[in-house]
Amino acid sequence: MSSLLQMLFPTTCLICALPGPWLCNPCEEKISRVPTGGEIGGMKLWAGAYYGDELSQLILLAKEQNSAPARNYLAQLIVEAFMSAAIIPIQGSAVTLIPIPSSSAANRQRGFRHSYLLARRTASLIERATSQQVEVKEGLRVNRKIADQSNLNRGERERNLSGAYSVDNRHIRRSTQQVPERIFLIDDLVTSGSSIREGLRALQELGITPCGVLAAGVSPRVFS
Ligand SMILES: [Zn+2]
Numbered sequence: 001m002s003s004l005l006q007m008l009f010p011t012t013c014l015i016c017a018l019p020g021p022w023l024c025n026p027c028e029e030k031i032s033r034v035p036t037g038g039e040i041g042g043m044k045l046w047a048g049a050y051y052g053d054e055l056s057q058l059i060l061l062a063k064e065q066n067s068a069p070a071r072n073y074l075a076q077l078i079v080e081a082f083m084s085a086a087i088i089p090i091q092g093s094a095v096t097l098i099p100i101p102s103s104s105a106a107n108r109q110r111g112f113r114h115s116y117l118l119a120r121r122t123a124s125l126i127e128r129a130t131s132q133q134v135e136v137k138e139g140l141r142v143n144r145k146i147a148d149q150s151n152l153n154r155g156e157r158e159r160n161l162s163g164a165y166s167v168d169n170r171h172i173r174r175s176t177q178q179v180p181e182r183i184f185l186i187d188d189l190v191t192s193g194s195s196i197r198e199g200l201r202a203l204q205e206l207g208i209t210p211c212g213v214l215a216a217g218v219s220p221r222v223f224s
Pocket residue numbers: 013014015016017018023024025026027028
């Protein structure tokens with residue numbers, strides 16, 4: 001069946017561009033999985049894979065080119081991270097995913113909300129895999145101009161993001177009925193952890209402490 005589909009709708013590997021599946025075996029094998037959870041900013045962190053060239057390409061494709069197959073792969077990595085967090089289903093209580101936001105300027109320029117779309121895709125994959133209800137709440141927003149983080153060092157990232165997030169009251173309220181143990185921050189990649197710490201700070205101002213962070217990728221430095 002897959003070879004028939006391949007004949008009718010030929011695809012190429014997102015990374016090496018060879019004809020075949022969206023991610024060929026040799027490329028997929030270069031993406032190494034993270035065996036255990038770690039900690040960041042006093043919160044538990046679960047990530048699917050270590051950051052490397054291949055994962056970096058997939059993140060760029062999803063984030064800058066709105067590639068659905070690349071986003072799907074990142075979402076699968078986050079589902080693996082969720083599974084290793086071993087969250088026990090609670091009757092009638094949904095898991096809530098709060099995406100680390102991009103600035104509205106970046107969203108406008110791209111024409112889509114990468115962090116939201118990734119969280120939505122992840123939510124539907126977790127629902128399918130575990131039958132738990134999963135909600136995505138865009139509870140954080142960027143409240144001022146921030147610079148692109150990619151060329152900043154750790155101290156510059158902290159300053160760039162300090163106080164930059166606010167809680168969006170349309171999505172999250174202080175008198176939340178959500179069980180705190182069921183709330184996760186979610187991001188494509190954790191490197192310095194500055195956006196995670198800022199997200200946590202903004203939520204804690206409302207008395208909300210998520211139980212952890214789920215990410216597709218993590219810099220090996222974070223776990224060393
Ligand atoms: Zn390949």
